[in-house]
Amino acid sequence: MPMSLPHREPADAQLPDDELVRRCRLLDEAAVRALTLRYNQRLFRIARGILRNDGEAEDVVQDAYVRAFTSLDQFRGDASFGTWLTRIAMNEALGRLRRRRSTVEWPAGGDEPIRAQILHFPAASSGADPEAAMATQQLRAVIERAIDELPDTFRAVFVARMVEGLSVEETAELFGLRPETVKTRVHRARVRLRASLESTLGSTVNEAFAFDGARCQRMTDAVVRRLGNFSAPTTSNP
Numbered sequence: 001m002p003m004s005l006p007h008r009e010p011a012d013a014q015l016p017d018d019e020l021v022r023r024c025r026l027l028d029e030a031a032v033r034a035l036t037l038r039y040n041q042r043l044f045r046i047a048r049g050i051l052r053n054d055g056e057a058e059d060v061v062q063d064a065y066v067r068a069f070t071s072l073d074q075f076r077g078d079a080s081f082g083t084w085l086t087r088i089a090m091n092e093a094l095g096r097l098r099r100r101r102s103t104v105e106w107p108a109g110g111d112e113p114i115r116a117q118i119l120h121f122p123a124a125s126s127g128a129d130p131e132a133a134m135a136t137q138q139l140r141a142v143i144e145r146a147i148d149e150l151p152d153t154f155r156a157v158f159v160a161r162m163v164e165g166l167s168v169e170e171t172a173e174l175f176g177l178r179p180e181t182v183k184t185r186v187h188r189a190r191v192r193l194r195a196s197l198e199s200t201l202g203s204t205v206n207e208a209f210a211f212d213g214a215r216c217q218r219m220t221d222a223v224v225r226r227l228g229n230f231s232a233p234t235t236s237n238p
Helices: 017-025 029-051 054-069 081-100 130-148 152-163 168-175 179-207 213-227
Strands: none
Touching: 017 029, 017 081, 029 054, 029 081, 029 152, 054 081, 081 168, 130 152, 130 179, 152 168, 152 179, 168 179
């Protein structure tokens, strides 16, 4: 059986954005691939949060990349490439949303009232414990609903900072806010989210660590196997 070699990222994946952008200007396909792999998740989450539709979000991400890579002469470096690219994706998504709802606008401060189902976790692997997979799915739904109910002025900032993991400075740059405003909105969002989750989950805490269903049966079977043979149960006569 041949030995499998360890996975290694392409060398291009280690290059900084400015070098990859320079190579993209020279029509370097490897550089285009490296940048798209680097920003796919961020752009998808932002677009998905606005449109609440996986297929449309993917279309938006593709359109954003095409617009960005065919307009690199407009990238002056005033903001980071990631911020510039994310703004293009946001504008593409909002353009689609405006075509559905003509009254939608997006103020510079990021206060647009858009409801969003933000979190998009990877599915559990096919070999995972079915009960654990079900629990993960249910918890994901609870968290998504709680984030969806955050006030409009908090949600997008919370997603960028806490879900996507951007720094305070990156989030401030993306939404045109002061870093102090980002911190305040994230703090208030977390307080509201905690209260919402406690309210939702409080009634089900007593169901935690349940041993019903398949897990209960597995435990019982394992104990019986470890204890060995038992004599058949006797029935006493009345």
